[in-house]
Amino acid sequence: MAKAAARKPAAKKAEKPKSPAEWAHDRLVLYIRNFESQLDAAQEIAMGFASDESGVLRIEGLGFFDPDIITFYGRDETGAKTQLIQHVSQLSVTLRAVPKEAETEPPRRIGFQLDAGWIGGDSGDASA
Numbered sequence: 001m002a003k004a005a006a007r008k009p010a011a012k013k014a015e016k017p018k019s020p021a022e023w024a025h026d027r028l029v030l031y032i033r034n035f036e037s038q039l040d041a042a043q044e045i046a047m048g049f050a051s052d053e054s055g056v057l058r059i060e061g062l063g064f065f066d067p068d069i070i071t072f073y074g075r076d077e078t079g080a081k082t083q084l085i086q087h088v089s090q091l092s093v094t095l096r097a098v099p100k101e102a103e104t105e106p107p108r109r110i111g112f113q114l115d116a117g118w119i120g121g122d123s124g125d126a127s128a
Contacts, residue, residue, distance in 0.1 A: 019064075019066040019067040019068065020067060020068050020088045021064035021065060021066050021067055021068050021069055021070055021088055022064055022066065024064065024070050024088045024091055025062065025063070025064040025070060028062055028070070028093065029062065031093075031095065032045060032059070032062070032095065032110065035095045035097075036109050036110070039097050039107065041106070041107055042099060042100055042107070043097040043098065043099065043100060043107060044058065044097075044098055044099075044100045044101070044107045044108050044109075045058075045059055045095060045096070045097065045098075045109075045110065046058045046059060046074075046095075046096045046097075046098040047059050047072060047074070047084075047093055047094065047095060047096065048094035048095075048096050049084070049094075054076075055076055055077050056076070056077060056096055056098065057072060057074040057075070057076060057082050057084060058074045058075045058076075058098070058101075059072060059073070059074045059110055060073050060074040060075065060110065061073035061074070061110070062110075068087055068088045068089070069085060069086070069087060069088070070085075070086050070087075070088055070091060071083060071084065071085050071086070072084040072086075072093075
């Protein structure tokens with residue numbers, strides 16, 4: 001009787017450790033999802049600029065560039081396309097509830113779109 005060949009367990013692929021930017025990104029996604037879960041139907045999420053008079057950014061996307069850059073994409077109060085690029089060591093974000101833009105449309109929610117690993121931008125390549 002032939003012996004069955006012993007099978008070696010499949011080697012696990014070593015996971016690359018997360019960079020500071022990826023850690024910050026993943027945590028921001030959790031904060032955004034939690035914040036949006038507390039908004040009512042007349043509110044959407046925006047970001048205030050800490051220690052700056054730039055106003056607010058209606059967040060449309062969030063990304064990172066390893067090892068240490070976080071990016072926010074969206075529009076300012078005038079509707080102008082806006083992007084904030086920030087080093088993780090300087091990260092300071094204020095999430096705000098703002099009135100939704102169109103009364104006839106449902107509020108825009110981005111938390112479900114912010115999957116870990118998505119780096120943002122209209123084309124998905126972190127471009128603005």
